[in-house]
Amino acid sequence: MIIAIDGPAGAGKGTLAQNLVSKYGFRYLDTGALFRAVALCLIKDEYLTKDNLELKAIFYAKNLDFDFTRDFKITLEGIDVTNIIRNPETGAMASKIATIPQVRVNLDEFQKNFAKKYRAKGVILDGRDMGTFIAPDAPVKVFLDCAPEVRAKRRVEQLEGMGQQANYQEILDGIIKRDTTDRTRDVRPMVPAIDSIKINTCENSIDDVVIIVSNYIDSILDKKKETL
Numbered sequence: 001m002i003i004a005i006d007g008p009a010g011a012g013k014g015t016l017a018q019n020l021v022s023k024y025g026f027r028y029l030d031t032g033a034l035f036r037a038v039a040l041c042l043i044k045d046e047y048l049t050k051d052n053l054e055l056k057a058i059f060y061a062k063n064l065d066f067d068f069t070r071d072f073k074i075t076l077e078g079i080d081v082t083n084i085i086r087n088p089e090t091g092a093m094a095s096k097i098a099t100i101p102q103v104r105v106n107l108d109e110f111q112k113n114f115a116k117k118y119r120a121k122g123v124i125l126d127g128r129d130m131g132t133f134i135a136p137d138a139p140v141k142v143f144l145d146c147a148p149e150v151r152a153k154r155r156v157e158q159l160e161g162m163g164q165q166a167n168y169q170e171i172l173d174g175i176i177k178r179d180t181t182d183r184t185r186d187v188r189p190m191v192p193a194i195d196s197i198k199i200n201t202c203e204n205s206i207d208d209v210v211i212i213v214s215n216y217i218d219s220i221l222d223k224k225k226e227t228l
């Protein structure tokens with residue numbers, strides 16, 4: 001079974017996915033991490049210029065060796081980059097290069113192969129175009145959304161909880177900018193699939209969201225059992 005979870009940054013896709021992984025033992029693919037890994041290579045590339053950014057992004061998306069472990073880690077060329085790709089600079093660069101059609105095409109193969117490899121036992125795909133493009137036939141599609149102000153406030157609390165300083169306005173501006181790029185780009189913009197369950201994570205607690213989605217998954221698993 002494929003479970004496609006889409007929605008903007010900070011809407012709770014990863015938290016929902018981790019809960020579902022604990023409950024069902026499914027595999028998990030954080031596709032944003034792929035875009036972030038390409039972004040990281042670009043940021044670290046000392047020969048990067050405005051003129052060659054697009055070509056280099058396409059090259060990295062085609063040639064890098066990514067992998068995802070069972071414990072939510074991403075490796076790039078065998079090196080664990082799970083934490084280093086999480087900063088706002090990498091997120092902004094990821095959003096920028098995600099607008100380049102050939103970058104997306106070059107990352108499709110890994111995503112589709114991962115889905116194919118693990119679909120029999122269950123796989124969760126987390127991103128922006130999972131339900132609309134990567135797995136349009138997924139029996140469970142979820143679109144999470146929440147007001148940017150609430151997402152920014154949660155992010156500030158999360159950073160402060162880790163002992164880091166956080167500026168609410170800067171974080172909010174970054175979220176709004178990234179949302180705009182992700183929702184309005186020409187190539188595969190972030191939109192809910194028509195047949196997705198749409199959940200507002202400002203109004204529902206994570207426990208409620210897990211219950212809603214689990215009930216849906218269980219109904220599909222029950223139907224499968226009936227047809228056996």
Ligand code: DC
Pocket residue numbers: 009010031032033035036091094095098126127128129130178182
């Ligand atoms: O989910 P995230 O914040 O880690 O994603 C980083 C950026 O990558 C996001 O702003 C847009 C892009 N992205 C995308 O275009 N398509 C995906 N399937 C996943 C991420």
